[in-house]
Amino acid sequence: MSRTINDILDSESIQASAPCRIDMGGTLDIGSFFYPLSYLHPCTFNIALAMRTRVRILPFEKGRVKISSKGFESAEFPIDKVPFDHPMGLMFAIAAHFQVDGIHIIIESGSPPRSALGGSSVAAVALVAAFNLLMKKAGRPTLSRERIPLLAHGIEESVAGVPCGLQDQLAATFGGINAWYWKGRGDPRTYIRRPLVHEQRYPDLSDHLLVAYCGIPHESKNINSQWVKRFISGECRTRWVEIAAATRAFVEAFASFDISEAVRQMNRDTAIRSEMTPDVLDDTGSALVASALDHDCGARFTGAGAGGCLWALGSPDKIGKLRIAWARELSKIKTARLLAVDIDSDGLLTGSQ
Numbered sequence: 001m002s003r004t005i006n007d008i009l010d011s012e013s014i015q016a017s018a019p020c021r022i023d024m025g026g027t028l029d030i031g032s033f034f035y036p037l038s039y040l041h042p043c044t045f046n047i048a049l050a051m052r053t054r055v056r057i058l059p060f061e062k063g064r065v066k067i068s069s070k071g072f073e074s075a076e077f078p079i080d081k082v083p084f085d086h087p088m089g090l091m092f093a094i095a096a097h098f099q100v101d102g103i104h105i106i107i108e109s110g111s112p113p114r115s116a117l118g119g120s121s122v123a124a125v126a127l128v129a130a131f132n133l134l135m136k137k138a139g140r141p142t143l144s145r146e147r148i149p150l151l152a153h154g155i156e157e158s159v160a161g162v163p164c165g166l167q168d169q170l171a172a173t174f175g176g177i178n179a180w181y182w183k184g185r186g187d188p189r190t191y192i193r194r195p196l197v198h199e200q201r202y203p204d205l206s207d208h209l210l211v212a213y214c215g216i217p218h219e220s221k222n223i224n225s226q227w228v229k230r231f232i233s234g235e236c237r238t239r240w241v242e243i244a245a246a247t248r249a250f251v252e253a254f255a256s257f258d259i260s261e262a263v264r265q266m267n268r269d270t271a272i273r274s275e276m277t278p279d280v281l282d283d284t285g286s287a288l289v290a291s292a293l294d295h296d297c298g299a300r301f302t303g304a305g306a307g308g309c310l311w312a313l314g315s316p317d318k319i320g321k322l323r324i325a326w327a328r329e330l331s332k333i334k335t336a337r338l339l340a341v342d343i344d345s346d347g348l349l350t351g352s353q
Contacts, residue, residue: 005100008137009059012352016055016130019048019344020110020117021171022211022302022311024266025247029165032228033240034182040244042182044167045196045251048175049211050342051110053119055126057134060104065095067105069123071113084159090124093159094152098131111339114217116301116308118168124152125172125348133350148348149173150190162225166191168303175347177205179251196255202343208259210297210312210319212326214284215336223280223304230276239272246272263313266298273305280305284336287329288312295322309339 008014023046028034034042060066066076067088075088079101082092091105105127111117128148136142143151149169157164167180170191176199181192197205230236246268253261270289273280281289285301288310292299297314312322323338330336 003138005134005138006059006062006102008134009057009103014057014130014134014137014350014352016126016133016348016350017052018122018126018129018172018348019175019346020051020053020115020119020122021046021048021168022117022209022309023047023167023171024250024269024300025243026165026167026303027224027227028240028244028247029167029180029182030163030224030228031184032163032232035184037240037244038182038184040241041248042244043194043247043251044165044180044182045178045247045254046167046171046180047177047209048171048344048347049111049117049339050344051117051339052344053110053122053126053172054108055123055130056106056108057130058104058106060102062102065092065101065103065105067091067095067107069107070109089159090120090156091127093155094124094127094131097151097155098135100131100134112213112217112309112335114308115213116303116305118171118303121152121156121164121168122172124156125149125169128152128155129348129350133352137352145173145348163228171347173348175344177202177254177343179255194251196251199343199345202345206341206343207316208313208319209341210314210323210326211309211339211341212288212311212330213309213335213337213339214282214288214307215330215333216282216284216307223277223306226277227304236276239276242272243269259313259315263296263298266300266313267293270298270300282307284329284333285310288326291325291329292322295325297322 025044028042029044068074177197179194246265250265289299299312302309
């Protein structure tokens, strides 16, 4: 006999967690780009990091939905009046989709708020998965693991007001180190996943990586909307052809562990995007990129940049020296810091207590 939602939540808390990511080739996962550039076989690269966003669903007042998340003021509304234009509107939209009320959603992020590591999309995947587990326990229809990121992306794009990419949701769901080839809705496969590195090599690979939080939150819609608008109007098309080529070359170099070539393509991508949109790097980001170039390393902003995080790639000895230089630069900003680089192999996890 199936149990009611309230019965389940009174006896156990529903939980899910998922990792954030660093990336290369972002924006190419937006349909505005990958459909007209399909002849170039556009792809995006990302590495899932074990800075996990955790979501819990607890019981609350019947008819209402409450959401609490560090860095935001807690908010609660009747289920039929939850606002989608709220700072936590995406989470409210997911609750509205599942039409579950009498709940308190608690979000705990292992990454800095608005750090361009895919945090909101990761939280959306974790929340969809938590609701999915709740549906399973209630004896209702559920989603496969493969459908969870697609639903999370669909809801996010519907409330964001701008086209959204899919790479963050996929990294959160599957973890690991992957290249994602974008096919779209004209193909039986929306995307093709290509794992690039076996998880046994993750600990050694971490020595080739550096991740820094610049201390200034980002707003991805600002940069992405500029890129989308210009691309649609016909501007900068050749630059995006170059970016697609650089990303493909980076993926092949990374897969064959040709770090020096991967570094070259990574810096090529950063240079092109910075030329198109100078404010993609703030002053701290520009200083970190310049330092990486001085140390023969690659550097790229995560997501759409304009604050948030940067990551670097290089040989372990060069990364070791760059770590010192970056730490010195970041010490100038109280909230800036280097972040731990632990590659996540699990992806989405669910459970209850």
